[in-house]
Amino acid sequence: MLVEYRRKTGRGLSLPLSAEKIGQWVFDLNILWEDIPMEQDTTRLAKLDSNNRIVLNQLAKRAFDERHGLLNTTIAHEVGHRVLHVDTTKDSQMPLRDFICTSQEGRGETAYPEEKQAHMFMAYLGNNILDT
């Protein structure tokens, strides 16, 4: 990813890394805010949609404001879906379905395997991401 970022931007990234920059420059992900309806007792933070967009939930803005680092780790999780769950051997590199992610994804035993995998990606990348 870092080599691809350097190739596309002509600049290197230094530590700590920005998940947002990696998503935008390496994977052409658009990052925007929209309302994502939430079910009771579940905080939906973001989704990677089938239009290659990371949609951050405007309805969870307070959680992002109150929890330092949540924004970048959430973006890193969505980049994980893009890296791990989008078949880049096909013509379209867009996700085939939306990955709608909650604040609990990846932790519970009932979480989908894709969510645990994206969470692991986030954790590995998160050791080095920009925490602002």
Ligand SMILES: [Zn+2]
């Ligand atoms: Zn997810």
